[in-house]
Amino acid sequence: MTKLNRRSAIAGLAATAVAATLGAAPAAAQQKPPIKFGHIAIMTGPAGAYGQLQKIIVDIAAEDINASGGINGSKVEVQTEDSQLDPAQAVLLFRKLHGAGAVAVLGPMSGTQWETVSPLANQMKLPAITANASKPGITVKPWTIRLGPADDTAVPQGIAAFLKKYPNVKNIVITADVREASGKAAADLYQQAAKAHDLKVLDVVEFSTRTTDVSPIALKIKSLNPDAVFVVALIPQGLLLAKEFAIQGFAKPVLANSIIWPGNFVTAAGEAGKNWHTIGYSTNAKVPGDNERYKSVAARFVERAGKTPALGTNISNNTVAYDIMMLYADILRRRGVDGSTEIAKARDIIREEFEKLKEFRGLNVYKMRDTGDGDVAHGILVPDVAKKEWKFAD
Template sequence: MKKFFSTLLGLSMLLVACGEQKTEQKTSTETAETIKIGAIGPLTGPVAIYGISATNGTQLAIEEINANGGVLGKQLELNLLDEKGDTTEAVNAYNKLLDWGMVALIGDVTSKPTVAVAELAAQDGIPMVTPTGTQLNITEAGSNIFRVCFTDPYQGEVMAKFAKDNLNAKTVAIMVNNSSDYSDGVAKAFAEEATNQGIEVVAQEGYSDGDKDFRSQLTKIASKNPDVLFVPDYYEQDSLIAIQAREVGLTSNILGPDGWDGVVKTVDKSSYSAIEGVYFANHYSIKDTSEKVQNFITNYKAKFNDEPSAFSALSYDTVYLIKEAMEKAGTTDKEALTKAIKEAQFSGVTGSLTFDEKNNPVKGVTVIKIVNGDYTFDSVISK
């Protein structure tokens, strides 16, 4: 009997201890001195130019918000991890941030790692907003996954409409990176919408990641003499294709999606003629004269001594979107925060947005034209 009561007492003390531990954990979370925001991006590796630009925008917004009193009476604490442009690294980074106690995630930057991380965040219910992941299926992972940028198909469709309405194109050719979901997704949407618009797709040529010589494909395209050449890829490949297209005598108007942003930095001034007159879809223009845009540009230049790309602006907007959602929800509870993001009517540097039923933003597309090595504003197009 004595042994029985001793065991019972031990179990009772264990239960009490467990209850106290849970209470302490809950109290610790509720009384945290900061609001923990996780961020993931490629700060090193082949797409670091995008990751650095994006996360610079994130850091600028965090600093501004904290300087103005923070959110819900607390400072924002940013934990930014480098995923090196690699999906496995992105997943590892996410798990570290989850263990750290993030209440919301900003990222990832490029589409493939974003898809992988979104699947995890959906399972955990962590509100996740990618500033720049354009692949269509990202937000299909769960109701708590959002994006601030427009999707790959959306910009492909808009640029096909632009080719018809603004350039009066009757024929188009497409160069597509068969190794890239981004390139393939935009290309398919562009081709389908071009056909819907009555534009004939006279050629489509493919290549792979790492290719440097595109002259064979471009020579075939040149023989068709299309009104427009559509090149949906990132800046490094884009610049090579544009230069070689002019070398083989292709005189078509060149169009592209947002991956062209930053291309001028990769082209020597002696080759500016190759990208002269290129039109590409983007999320905002540094030529926008609105006070909100110009204040952002001024502050960004002061901190980073560089002009902010669209990736910078989208990430900057993402932080402020999450801030407004927290203030509306009055809490950092993940379910309440997700609901507040879903219901947002947000106005930022990259324009005004609401979210559709698939958590994609409803917003316009800014078309940029390259003139003398400068990104000039051309128009804003809606689908």
């Protein structure tokens, strides 16, 4: 009994010691003030699903950072703000996050918003990285970078991959939503790339984001009888176009830029989307970078997004948002920043690291260009109609 008591006492002491040792790090982490990041995303309105899906993966990234000890012992907090699709709102929110003590911002999402926020970030000396804006030439250094590739690298690579799959395409029609900055820029890039590949552009059919009826567009394109169609459209118009093409019996291959890669195009288009392609570099099953980590990230993303069926479970380029969080964490860890570091100093450290950044390896592998934009090797994706997921076309 005595032995037993002694053993119990020793075991208890040992357990206490182990617990104390293990608990020391979390206890210290809890004592340090948190590090706050801002996140500007389109959470409501026509493109609200984009932001809601991005928030899921940003939350997963924050969890992963905190689970591995935070940033030098400080927990990460993310303050997400809804910019809708409004550049003015994005500016107001960026100022708000500056005042709220964010050391850096992820977002905003659209080209038009990034075009206004990127210069502002330089004025306010608050680092920001966008994951989604695709219009080229709008990232202002040194306080901002774009990790997700811009269309001036994505579109040419995507068209090259498309023409490799469809070598007989000689003439095309371009149809584009020219209201959004990224849309107009992508339409111009399509024209440049078509010229580079000796493709004849039969017509450029422009429309607006608010177009409610796309049947005249489908009729016009059908009457021109191109070998393929290059499309720039947000998901609602993309879905309507896919449906109209199917109704009109127009079954030529369609290449859309990466705007339809995220969101529910792939889940909602069904058979009407089977001739459609998008420019991208990852699927729900595979990324170009750390696939071991991606398994865990993808599983959690699919589980959480699946709770809201309307969102779909298409991960797509949301991986970039995960990598942005990891890039921030990597910079701050390496430079010894924690929650007690003066905010202005922490921001300046991030700016310094932006200027040195040549490559970042996360779920994807990014080569940084002089423009301040990342580049990832692109291919083309097609819907797996049965699985309602993107798959590589080749």
